[in-house]
Amino acid sequence: MTRGDGLEPRGDTTPRLRASWQRSARYGVPDDEVKPVFTATVDTGSLLFECGDEVLRGLHATLADEPISLMLTDSEGLVLSRLCGDPGMTRSLDRVHLAPGFSYAESNAGTNGLALALADRTPSLVRAGEHYCTSLRGYTCAAVPVLDPITGALAGSVNLTTWSEQSSGLLLALAQTAAGHTTSLMLARASGRRPRPAPRGEVFRVYADRIDPPELSAAWQHALLEAMDTMGRGRTVAVVGEPGAGKTALAALARRELHPRERVLNARPPAPDDVDAWLAMWSPEVGKADTCVIVSGVDALPAWAAGELAARFTGHPTGFVLTASDSAAIPKPLMSFVDTVVELPPLRLRPDDILPLAHHFAHRARGRAVSFTPAAARALATHDWPENAKQLRRVVAEAAARADTVDTHHLPPEVFTTTGHRLSRLQAMERDEIVRCLAQPGATVVRAAAELGMGRATIYRKMAQYGIKNRQLRS
Incomplete structure (x- = not known):
């Protein structure tokens, strides 16, 4: 596979892979040599590391004679641990810096298995020539994101890497099993709180409450008035804050105050594999008269889905509101639409x-x-x-x-x-x-x-x- 025009791979590739190559090019990642950022220390005290390292060591014991490297990364692509019993594979990975302390995020290393899994929050397999950097094309990488079982936040990933000529059919299945066991172990060692249900991508209409909303504090009123002021000027708002703080409720109330007869829809993010159906369900509503869509939790969307969403928003700057955990977590394609970020303080x-x-x-x-x-x-x-x-x-x-x-x-x-x-x-x-x-x-x-x-x-x-x-x- 060759680079073609420099923005995407040539050949029969998936939209996710092409989008990743395009992002890699925009990041300015060199195509001939991988140059990941090095961090002197890694967090080995987290629940993710404790559970993930234990699971990978158990799997490594059964694969000791195989040319496979098992890795655990954090949510930013920083490699936390690496287990490999093959000396040749270990030396080769050292040469491309795929080792603890190095960041293999897409912005540093271009398209690779773990970066794609983290960007799109879905299991990913990147074979030999599908890597953006030519120095990585000797490998096949399978990676699966690990989500916090309580909050649903992206915790990191499990990455299995082998030589490019090795069979990749079983590699992704092994990575999925390891990631699933890591999540289960994290839940078992958590506080006993109930696990967060898997995202289902609900889309529903927000109706006016039959009970008048209560009079709340100055902090809530300040955020509400700021949102209303921006919306009233025909600008786009993103409401940010901790999960459960009331971001969607605030956005819906602001729209109701400004446009009492408006139809307000709330679109919650789906599982990564359901994004296409989710977009098809509600995106045609954007731009319709007297309709507003509150897209909740955009920071949980796969990277390619954020790009698709941005394309649908183009030309309709007043037909939607975004919510996210914080402004830095809003995907860049969507952040370009935001005129004002309204921060809602947590309940405490x-x-x-x-x-x-x-x-x-x-x-x-x-x-x-x-x-x-x-x-x-x-x-x-x-x-x-x-x-x-x-x-x-x-x-x-x-x-x-x-x-x-x-x-x-x-x-x-x-x-x-x-x-x-x-x-x-x-x-x-x-x-x-x-x-x-x-x-x-x-x-x-x-x-x-x-x-x-x-x-x-x-x-x-x-x-x-x-x-x-x-x-x-x-x-």
Whole structure:
């Protein structure tokens, strides 16, 4: 395969591969020699490294005599670890700097397996001549992205590399198995929180809430007014902030305030393999009169999909709103459309919003007003809500389903703890039992210790360990 016009490979190649070559050319990557950026240290203390390295070492033990290198990278393409039992392969990889501490991101090394997997967030196989740099064409690389099982964020990738003349049929399957085992191990060693569901690419209409939105804090109002001002001038807005903070809700409310009769659609990102169907479902709506599309989580889109989306937005600058985790994460093809970035602070920095939102979510869930005891209100108001308004909505909806007046024993144990570190499933069960006993009417530490078969000193030590706030458990 030759370079052709310098912007894309020639021959029967996929659109993803051609798009990657075009990006590599725009990055100015040299085509004759790979020159990755070197970082002196790598993060070996992360959950990704702990679990991924363990999985790869187990796989390496079964492939010890094979000319295959097994690698783990972070989300930016930095190689964290490399295992290879073939001396010739090891020396060859050293010559092209495919080793721990070097970044093989697309912007540094051009089209390669791990870079393409990270850019498009989907399993990728790059054979010999499909590499952008000629110095990499002696290899075939299979890579699979690893997603954080709790947040869904891109954590890194598993990369398997072998000689180009070796069979590649099994390589991608092995990489997928290793990535899947890494994710499962990360979940097992996480805090016991529920895993994030796989993206399904939902597209739905946002209707006006039957309940008036609550009066929220100055921080929320400032972000809302900034969004409305930009939209009112016919400009494009991107709302950024932590997952669950309420970015889509803010964008929808801003559009409703400006255009009460407008049809508002929300398009959530799909799994990478479903992007074509997802785009076909809703992109024809862009540019229609009295229609606005809020495209959520554009930072989770594959790189090639961001380019396709940008092409559909061209000529319709006022027909859409974007949301993302932060402005730096917005893909460059989409960022060129953005006139104003509105940052929505997380809920822990908007404590005055917690109780108004709690009453609002409870009313929506139960269909009528719900009250909170002083102890329950205190517990809600002082929790740091790591998953933001999304977590608050879930907690309050579950509690409101049980009573018109929510007390502490209606709230889950997570509201009464601040651990600051992941808990094993066994630790989470122990914490939940302690909270359950302390939340009972008239409970004391002495009675809880007796019920659990623990000493009082042990209960106090466990309360400190799990960050259990006994004062909030008392009505």
